[in-house]
Amino acid sequence: MKTSGLRVDVRGLEFSYDSAPLLQEIDLQVERGDMVALVGPNGAGKSTLLRCLARALRPRAGVVLLDGQDIGRLPVRQIARRVGVVPQVQTLDFDFTVEEVVAMGRYPHLGRFGRPGPHDLRAVREAMDATRTSGVSGRPVTALSGGEQQRVAIARALAQEPQLLLLDEPTAHLDIRYQVEVMELLARLNREKALTVIAAVHDLNLAARYFRRFVLMTGGRVLATGTAREVLQPDLIRRAYGVEVVVIDHPVLGCPVVLPAGAEGNGYGQG
Amino acid sequence: MRTLTAAARRATGATARIQRQRLLIASLALLVLATLVVGVAVGAVTVSPRGILGALGLGEPPPDLERDIILKLRLPRVLLAALTGGSLGVAGALFQALFRNPLADPYLIGASSGASLGAVLAIALSLEFHLFGLGAVPLLAFAGSTGTVLLVYALARERGQLSVLTLVLAGVAVSSFLAALVSLLTYLTADERLHQIVFWLMGGFGGASWNGVRLALPYFLVGSLTAMAFARDLNAFLLGEQTAHHLGVDVEQTKRWVLAIASLLTGVAVASGGVIGFVGLVVPHVVRMLGGPDHHFVIPAAALAGASTMMLADAVARWVLAPAELPVGLVTAMTGAPFFLYVLRHRRHMRFFGEGS
Numbered sequence: 001m002k003t004s005g006l007r008v009d010v011r012g013l014e015f016s017y018d019s020a021p022l023l024q025e026i027d028l029q030v031e032r033g034d035m036v037a038l039v040g041p042n043g044a045g046k047s048t049l050l051r052c053l054a055r056a057l058r059p060r061a062g063v064v065l066l067d068g069q070d071i072g073r074l075p076v077r078q079i080a081r082r083v084g085v086v087p088q089v090q091t092l093d094f095d096f097t098v099e100e101v102v103a104m105g106r107y108p109h110l111g112r113f114g115r116p117g118p119h120d121l122r123a124v125r126e127a128m129d130a131t132r133t134s135g136v137s138g139r140p141v142t143a144l145s146g147g148e149q150q151r152v153a154i155a156r157a158l159a160q161e162p163q164l165l166l167l168d169e170p171t172a173h174l175d176i177r178y179q180v181e182v183m184e185l186l187a188r189l190n191r192e193k194a195l196t197v198i199a200a201v202h203d204l205n206l207a208a209r210y211f212r213r214f215v216l217m218t219g220g221r222v223l224a225t226g227t228a229r230e231v232l233q234p235d236l237i238r239r240a241y242g243v244e245v246v247v248i249d250h251p252v253l254g255c256p257v258v259l260p261a262g263a264e265g266n267g268y269g270q271g
Numbered sequence: 272m273r274t275l276t277a278a279a280r281r282a283t284g285a286t287a288r289i290q291r292q293r294l295l296i297a298s299l300a301l302l303v304l305a306t307l308v309v310g311v312a313v314g315a316v317t318v319s320p321r322g323i324l325g326a327l328g329l330g331e332p333p334p335d336l337e338r339d340i341i342l343k344l345r346l347p348r349v350l351l352a353a354l355t356g357g358s359l360g361v362a363g364a365l366f367q368a369l370f371r372n373p374l375a376d377p378y379l380i381g382a383s384s385g386a387s388l389g390a391v392l393a394i395a396l397s398l399e400f401h402l403f404g405l406g407a408v409p410l411l412a413f414a415g416s417t418g419t420v421l422l423v424y425a426l427a428r429e430r431g432q433l434s435v436l437t438l439v440l441a442g443v444a445v446s447s448f449l450a451a452l453v454s455l456l457t458y459l460t461a462d463e464r465l466h467q468i469v470f471w472l473m474g475g476f477g478g479a480s481w482n483g484v485r486l487a488l489p490y491f492l493v494g495s496l497t498a499m500a501f502a503r504d505l506n507a508f509l510l511g512e513q514t515a516h517h518l519g520v521d522v523e524q525t526k527r528w529v530l531a532i533a534s535l536l537t538g539v540a541v542a543s544g545g546v547i548g549f550v551g552l553v554v555p556h557v558v559r560m561l562g563g564p565d566h567h568f569v570i571p572a573a574a575l576a577g578a579s580t581m582m583l584a585d586a587v588a589r590w591v592l593a594p595a596e597l598p599v600g601l602v603t604a605m606t607g608a609p610f611f612l613y614v615l616r617h618r619r620h621m622r623f624f625g626e627g628s
Contacts, residue, residue, distance in 0.1 A: 056516050080519030091511040093371060094564040097288070101510065107503055108519035138288075160518075 005032040005196030006066050006082060006164040008053065013062035015052055022048045024220045026062065030213075033194035035186070037207040039231075040217035041241050046200035047088060049217070050166050053198065054085045066164065080108035084162030086153050088169050095140030098152050102128055102137075105159025127158035130185055146173035154182065158189075165189070167199040171206065179203070183210045208232060208255045216240055232256045292568040295561055299575035303353070306582040310349035313586040314593065316340055348479035352585040352599070353578035354487045355476070355544045356554075358536040360577020361495050363551030364558070364569050365533035368505040369526065370435050373559070376552035377537040380442030381419040383548075384449035386541035387472055389415025391453050394467045395460045404482040405542075408471065413542035419445060420534040433526050474545035474600025476585055487543050494536040495574050501529060502566035509564060547600045549607030550580055557614060 013026035023045050030036055038046040051057045053064055055071045064071045071079055084105070105127065106120045128134040131151040136144060141152060150173050157165060165186070171179040187210050189195045201207040207214070207228070214231035216223045218240040224231050237245050237258065244262030249255070312318050318341055322333035326341040333341075362377040370379070378384075389411035392398070398407035423445050427438040457468055470477075504525045507515040512522050540547070558572040581599070584606070588597040 054517060056513060076516065076521055077519035080517060083517075085514075085517040087511075087513050087517070089511075090514065091371065093373070094509045094559070096506075096509070096564055100506075100563070100565060104507055104510070104518055107507060110503075112500060112503060156514075157517075 004163060004194045005034070005190075007032045007068075008164065008196065008198070009063075009065040009068075010049075010053070011063050011065070013049070013052060013059050013064065015048055015057055015059045022220050023052065023059070026222055028215065028222065028225070030196060030198060033190065033196060034213060035190045035197045035211050036199070036213045036215060037211035037228075038198065038200040038215050038217060039202075039204060039207060040223070044217040044240070045220040046217055047168050048220075050085075050168050050198070050200055054083060054166055055079055056085075077108050077111070080160065082162055083164045083166065084157030084160040086150075086157045086165070086167040086170055088172065090149055090153050092141050092149060095142045097138055098133055098141055098144070098155075099124070099128070099137040101141055101152055102133070102155045102159050105156040108160055123161055124159050127155040130158060130189075131155040132181070147175065147178050150174060151178070151182070154185075162195070164196045164198070167197070169200055169202060171201070171203065179206060186210065204232060204258045205256075208257070209250070209253060228256050232258055288563065292562045292565070292572075295558075296568070296572055296575065299572055299579065302579045303575050303582075306579045306586070307349060307353065310352065310582040310586045311341060311345040314340075314345065314589045318345065347481045347484050348476045349582055349585065350484045351479040351487060351543050352476050352581045354484065354491045355540045355547070356550055356577040356579070356581025356584075357574040358487075358491050358494065358540040358577070359547070359551040359581070360554040360558075360573035360575075361498055361570055362533045362536040362540065363577075364555035364566070364573040365498055365505070365529050365536075366551070367555050367559075368508055368566065369529050369533070370439065371509060371511070373556050374552065376548070377533060377540070378446075378546070378548070378551070380423045380438055381446045381449065382416045382534060382537040382541065383546045384446040384453065385419025386412040386416035386538070387453045387546060388419075388449050388456075389413070390471050390545070391456045391468050394464050394471065395456050397464065403486060404480075405486065406478075409483070409542040412545075413538045416538040416541050417534060419449065420530070420538075424530065432523060433530075435526070470598060471545045472600075473598030474547035474603075475588065475596065475598045476544050477596065479543075483543055487539050490535060490539040494532050494539075495570065497528070497532050498570050499567070501525060501532075502570060505529065505566045506564070544581075545598075545600060547581070547584075547603055549603045549611070550577055550584075553607050553611050553614075554580055556611075560614070 008028070008030040010026050010028040013023055014021065015023040026049060038049065040046055048057065052059050055076065058072070066082065103116070103124050106116060106123060110116060110120065125134070128137060131154050133148070133151050133155050136148060141149060144152065150170065154170060171182055174182060183206060186197050186199070190197050211228065213225065214228055215225045216231050216236060223240050224236050232247055234245050234247060237243065243260060245258050246261045247256050247258050250257050308320055308323060311323050312320060318337055321330065322337050323341055324330045325333045326338045332338060359377055366375040366377055366379055367373055369375070390408050393407040393411040398411070400407050402410055423438065423442045424433070426441040426445070427433060429437065457465065460468060504515070504520045507518045507520045508525060516522050554577045555569060555573045558569055558576050562568045562572060584599050584602045588599045588602045591597055
């Protein structure tokens with residue numbers, strides 16, 4: 001798969017549903033090949049921002065540019081050829097096989113009547129290999145575990161051969177082994193193909209190990225951007241999450257680790 | 272995936288599934304031919320298959336009476352049943368995809384009550400006009416069906432977007448109201464028009480003519496072929512509107528087109544045969560169970576299976592109480608429901624994907 005990342009520019013983005021503003025004055029620049037974690041409490045606007053980036057929502061104001069092009073003016077299929085999205089929830093009521101679902105990732109490239117060719121097949125196979133879903137390729141998606149379904153969703157997005165990958169809580173249903181696996185996969189794709197990755201992640205410590213840049217959101221606004229070390233500061237986290245934390249260095253990897261502190265806990269483990 | 276090498280196909284396991292789908296389509300095509308012959312042969316007067324071939328010019332022509340029965344009565348009727356069944360099969364598949372619900376049927380958003388109102392009005396008011404060689408009843412049935420769907424669509428549209436949930440709710444509300452009107456009209460009607468109303472509401476192909484077949488055929492062909500053009504969009508749609516959007520599908524446009532095609536097919540079906548239930552619900556469902564949800568398979572399979580089912584139901588309707596006729600809708604309801612329950616209970620053994628699931 002040949003890919004190289006997209007540059008994303010967000011200027012003055014605002015979005016509201018009826019009268020409640022969900023995003024306000026969002027300005028953001030993501031360079032080609034950047035790997036960005038969107039963090040923040042529930043309701044901060046992470047999902048909303050991702051959906052605006054994917055053109056699933058139309059903003060009330062502001063603009064989103066992909067490599068300088070306004071996505072509001074691009075046809076949806078063109079966007080889908082360059083932007084892969086892994087949403088938070090998947091409705092799977094129909095028993096397509098894993099392979100049929102992943103192969104749908106080629107639709108943006110095939111159009112309405114195009115026939116899949118060797119290149120399409122290879123893209124599908126590579127996507128399944130990368131997500132370790134080849135083993136279940138013939139099984140119906142409805143028979144998979146939550147974690148397996150998540151990996152299939154990622155495979156589908158990868159089959160699109162995107163230049164920008166947007167993920168909404170990609171590790172939500174995964175156990176720790178697969179959480180690491182998915183993150184390693186994203187990191188590898190980012191490294192090898194300079195794929196731009198923007199992911200909403202709820203696990204701050206997992207994100208700190210893999211994401212070069214952090215965007216901390218709260219109340220529909222961007223509170224801070226920077227490296228993990230710059231953003232994962234106790235006072236910023238207190239302002240965003242309303243919780244007291246200490247930040248230490250990972251004993252092996254050196255990256256920041258956020259630990260809740262100041263709550264009473266249950267009295268275990270002390271002394 | 273037909274342009275791939277055999278080795279590449281094996282590598283992905285696509286061969287077995289596609290082969291099975293092809294086999295199913297071929298079997299269904301044969302089934303259509305078989306039920307066509309059965310349909311023409313059965314009735315108050317049993318006609319032999321040789322007689323059928325003869326009437327069609329393939330062999331010794333049968334006696335005049337038999338020939339007339341075949342060509343003037345049976346064939347148009349059976350063909351109309353086939354077109355109606357095929358239309359309902361495809362419409363059902365489209366509605367099930369649109370609502371992402373395997374229990375949706377073509378009458379979900381008011382097509383049947385609208386058609387009923389139109390037909391009952393025509394009968395109750397003894398309207399007698401003809402357009403394109405069609406009588407008042409089928410014309411008003413079609414108009415009622417299409418008009419109701421348009422109304423429900425207009426009610427469900429909010430800010431340029433169509434929520435399928437709102438569509439269903441609006442459909443239920445409008446359906447109930449129209450059904451009440453139909454009941455009122457039925458109550459106020461006496462004499463033999465009442466019998467006509469009741470008979471129409473139960474569905475049947477008694478009044479079939481070559482004209483009806485000629486008119487229904489293009490609608491069925493255009494509707495089915497257009498539906499096939501949306502096969503990919505519908506597949507993506509089954510994964511959810513968000514995911515479909517992310518795959519480059521214009522979701523709102525797809526909804527509008529699919530709704531239009533499905534409603535057109537349903538309108539033609541009710542105009543041709545009255546309100547015949549269960550075919551639009553069961554046929555796509557069973558077809559999906561046998562061959563998977565890919566619409567490149569489901570749409571043609573539903574058309575073929577729907578045609579066979581309807582021809583068979585019509586044959587049963589003519590045979591069970593011969594020389595009297597049962598309404599076809601009665602046959603489909605009485606056999607469709609238990610059949611569906613049976614399939615529901617044994618679906619695990621009938622699942623297409625037997626391995627490892």
